[in-house]
Amino acid sequence: xTATPPTRPGLRDVARxxxxxxxxxxxxxxxHPMVSPKTRDRVLAAAAQLDFRPNAAARALATGRxxxxxxxxxxxxxxxxxxxxxxxxxxxxxxxxxTGVAGLESAGRDTVAGAVERFRDQGVDGLIxxxxxxxxxxxxxxxxxxxxxxxxxxxxxxxxxxADHYRAPGEATRYLLGLGHRTVHHLPGPADWSEATxxxxxxxxxxxxxxxxxxxxxxxxxxxxxxxxxxxxxxADPDVTAVFAANDQIALGLLWAIHESGRxxxxxxxxxxxxxxxxxxxxxxxxxxxxxxFAALGRHCVELLLAWLADPGGAPPGRAGVVPSELVxxxxxxxx
Amino acid sequence: xTATPPTRPGLRDVARxxxxxxxxxxxxxxxHPMVSPKTRDRVLAAAAQLDFRPNAAARALATGRxxxxxxxxxxxxxxxxxxxxxxxxxxxxxxxxxTGVAGLESAGRDTVAGAVERFRDQGVDGLIxxxxxxxxxxxxxxxxxxxxxxxxxxxxxxxxxxADHYRAPGEATRYLLGLGHRTVHHLPGPADWSEATxxxxxxxxxxxxxxxxxxxxxxxxxxxxxxxxxxxxxxADPDVTAVFAANDQIALGLLWAIHESGRxxxxxxxxxxxxxxxxxxxxxxxxxxxxxxFAALGRHCVELLLAWLADPGGAPPGRAGVVPSELVxxxxxxxx
DNA sequence: CATGCTTGTGTGACCGGTAACAGTGTGGCT
DNA sequence: AGCCACACTGTTACCGGTCACACAAGCATG
Numbered sequence: 001x002t003a004t005p006p007t008r009p010g011l012r013d014v015a016r017x018x019x020x021x022x023x024x025x026x027x028x029x030x031x032h033p034m035v036s037p038k039t040r041d042r043v044l045a046a047a048a049q050l051d052f053r054p055n056a057a058a059r060a061l062a063t064g065r066x067x068x069x070x071x072x073x074x075x076x077x078x079x080x081x082x083x084x085x086x087x088x089x090x091x092x093x094x095x096x097x098x099t100g101v102a103g104l105e106s107a108g109r110d111t112v113a114g115a116v117e118r119f120r121d122q123g124v125d126g127l128i129x130x131x132x133x134x135x136x137x138x139x140x141x142x143x144x145x146x147x148x149x150x151x152x153x154x155x156x157x158x159x160x161x162x163a164d165h166y167r168a169p170g171e172a173t174r175y176l177l178g179l180g181h182r183t184v185h186h187l188p189g190p191a192d193w194s195e196a197t198x199x200x201x202x203x204x205x206x207x208x209x210x211x212x213x214x215x216x217x218x219x220x221x222x223x224x225x226x227x228x229x230x231x232x233x234x235x236a237d238p239d240v241t242a243v244f245a246a247n248d249q250i251a252l253g254l255l256w257a258i259h260e261s262g263r264x265x266x267x268x269x270x271x272x273x274x275x276x277x278x279x280x281x282x283x284x285x286x287x288x289x290x291x292x293x294f295a296a297l298g299r300h301c302v303e304l305l306l307a308w309l310a311d312p313g314g315a316p317p318g319r320a321g322v323v324p325s326e327l328v329x330x331x332x333x334x335x336x
Numbered sequence: 337x338t339a340t341p342p343t344r345p346g347l348r349d350v351a352r353x354x355x356x357x358x359x360x361x362x363x364x365x366x367x368h369p370m371v372s373p374k375t376r377d378r379v380l381a382a383a384a385q386l387d388f389r390p391n392a393a394a395r396a397l398a399t400g401r402x403x404x405x406x407x408x409x410x411x412x413x414x415x416x417x418x419x420x421x422x423x424x425x426x427x428x429x430x431x432x433x434x435t436g437v438a439g440l441e442s443a444g445r446d447t448v449a450g451a452v453e454r455f456r457d458q459g460v461d462g463l464i465x466x467x468x469x470x471x472x473x474x475x476x477x478x479x480x481x482x483x484x485x486x487x488x489x490x491x492x493x494x495x496x497x498x499a500d501h502y503r504a505p506g507e508a509t510r511y512l513l514g515l516g517h518r519t520v521h522h523l524p525g526p527a528d529w530s531e532a533t534x535x536x537x538x539x540x541x542x543x544x545x546x547x548x549x550x551x552x553x554x555x556x557x558x559x560x561x562x563x564x565x566x567x568x569x570x571x572a573d574p575d576v577t578a579v580f581a582a583n584d585q586i587a588l589g590l591l592w593a594i595h596e597s598g599r600x601x602x603x604x605x606x607x608x609x610x611x612x613x614x615x616x617x618x619x620x621x622x623x624x625x626x627x628x629x630f631a632a633l634g635r636h637c638v639e640l641l642l643a644w645l646a647d648p649g650g651a652p653p654g655r656a657g658v659v660p661s662e663l664v665x666x667x668x669x670x671x672x
Numbered sequence: 673c674a675t676g677c678t679t680g681t682g683t684g685a686c687c688g689g690t691a692a693c694a695g696t697g698t699g700g701c702t
Numbered sequence: 703a704g705c706c707a708c709a710c711t712g713t714t715a716c717c718g719g720t721c722a723c724a725c726a727a728g729c730a731t732g
Contacts, residue, residue, distance in 0.1 A: 058688035060393035
């Protein structure tokens with residue numbers, strides 16, 4: 001009739017019940033090979049009976065490893081980052097790692113450094129940085145040298161995973177040119193995001209290579225609002241017949257601006273976006289866009305980082321190959 | 337010329353340098369009041385000199401608290417959950433807590449139970465559940481009694497934070513009725529999400545109260561695709577002049593289905609969505625919708641949980657008040 | 673001047689695992 | 703039989719903090 005003690009059972013409790021030493025129990029839970037099957041079964045039975053669960057903090061203290069990954073990202077509520085983080089979390093989980101996320105609102109270097117510091121204090125084993133508008137070199141500068149870190153972005157001083165932000169915009173531009181448009185206008189993303197500038201570069205280079213005029217483009221951010229506001233000026237200009245937007249939100253705002261101005265998509269103006277958000281296929285009209293494989297990006301980050309962690313002595317891995325992006329043709333594009 | 341030892345400095349190292357005991361150093365870092373300012377300064381100086389950082393694992397082991405919160409959620413890449421999680425993370429961080437996220441893909445109870453188990457093993461101090469399509473009672477059933485948990489959803493056996501999914505749909509429905517529509521059709525969310533069924537109930541009750549006919553509605557999910565597919569049937573029916581969609585993605589698909597069928601929004605059909613995603617104001621046309629305050633929801637979850645954690649002995653807090661949702665009128669609605 | 677309380681500090685054990693090393697028993701080999 | 707290698711298991715210290723408690727000094731009080 002003794003009440004269950006309020007404290008959770010430990011290694012020693014299991015050992016006592018199974019009639020072995022605590023070390024043997026530890027071995028069983030570490031999957032150490034040098035345990036006889038018979039003993040292992042006895043230990044597991046005892047552990048199950050007591051509902052024993054190893055204490056993560058104690059293990060972390062003893063081993064110096066926490067089985068925790070940190071993710072530093074901006075605007076975690078946006079579709080891109082959110083999808084990547086979801087993929088990271090899933091793969092980390094499957095590999096037995098926990099994931100901590102730090103979402104940063106403002107871009108200041110203090111916040112990056114602060115988030116990294118917090119993760120260090122927490123004792124994460126590795127870090128994945130999704131730097132957003134912090135220039136990658138800048139983000140890297142705040143990294144402690146002793147914490148394995150993978151950067152989602154262009155090649156840098158640490159291992160990186162990179163999405164294709166250059167080739168696909170070129171392809172999109174050439175596609176529009178091939179449809180007979182004299183040139184292609186562009187609505188870029190924020191000038192301080194490398195993703196944005198790469199997309200712009202891909203667009204510009206394709207135009208130059210084709211001998212087409214390179215129109216000016218107005219600066220803005222990733223939002224639909226920005227697409228709408230800049231889009232109104234584009235829509236008012238009868239010379240504009242094709243536009244490549246730096247992401248789908250911008251394209252979406254542009255679509256409305258064009259519609260509002262009385263012109264039609266794709267009859268009067270063709271529009272291409274970037275990302276292929278799930279809604280893109282059901283916009284008015286369904287948006288031709290460049291699909292990014294967010295899940296693959298997240299997965300590669302985790303794989304790279306875990307490979308590094310598995311061999312801490314070894315040289316840090318280089319960079320994974322560029323994850324390709326793919327042009328998806330729908331109904332927002334047509335002949336000039 | 338001695339090389340810095342590769343091991344990180346500990347409490348004892350700081351103590352030695354400052355000429356005090358390790359316990360005094362511990363007190364300084366716990367902000368224990370019983371330390372003289374002079375000693376405190378000496379300790380802090382020594383700590384700064386060694387770049388000492390307290391080891392989280394050791395602290396967690398000794399105190400039994402990890403300063404970590406767990407969030408269990410479905411479809412973390414969707415705008416709603418992602419926004420809530422971002423808010424949770426921000427507020428937890430400001431209160432000195434880390435946040436771990438488990439994103440679940442499939443709805444099985446095993447995955448809920450599994451995620452909870454993982455968080456227990458990790459030693460989180462508390463849990464926030466965003467159950468999605470798991471019926472709240474079902475989700476609660478898998479919760480260990482000894483882990484403080486807050487549920488985002490309708491009142492249940494644990495403290496809850498609830499968004500308004502009932503009143504605002506009624507308001508939206510009455511608004512459309514007031515515009516002269518004979519009745520309002522509805523595109524519900526998944527039947528197994530309580531958010532969806534509550535919205536449907538709000539719509540239905542408003543219709544009944546107004547003496548309007550209650551049309552059948554086709555089951556579906558939260559996606560734009562589902563809105564489009566179901567929307568085509570609605571668009572083909574000339575009796576349909578007003579539709580309340582269970583979220584903005586559904587509304588977005590519906591918008592395209594209506595446009596494709598040659599009818600116009602809002603001249604021929606009025607559409608109202610739910611959530612007020614950032615893109616809603618720039619759809620074609622800008623969507624009248626119900627705004628949910630995701631940030632407030634996340635914040636309330638954290639506040640409730642932290643209050644509980646601060647007083648573990650005390651009775652668990654009840655539920656926070658219902659966070660209101662607000663009808664935002666744009667251009668997708670008009671007179672019949 | 674002894675007594676008591678308050679404030680500040682030090683001592684040792686302890687949290688629950690893991691690492692290193694030291695046994696013990698069994699079998700094969702000469 | 704005697705020896706050794708090998709497989710398995712136990713002993714002890716240790717990770718880096720915190721806790722409970724003992725202790726020293728300073729000051730007011732009787």
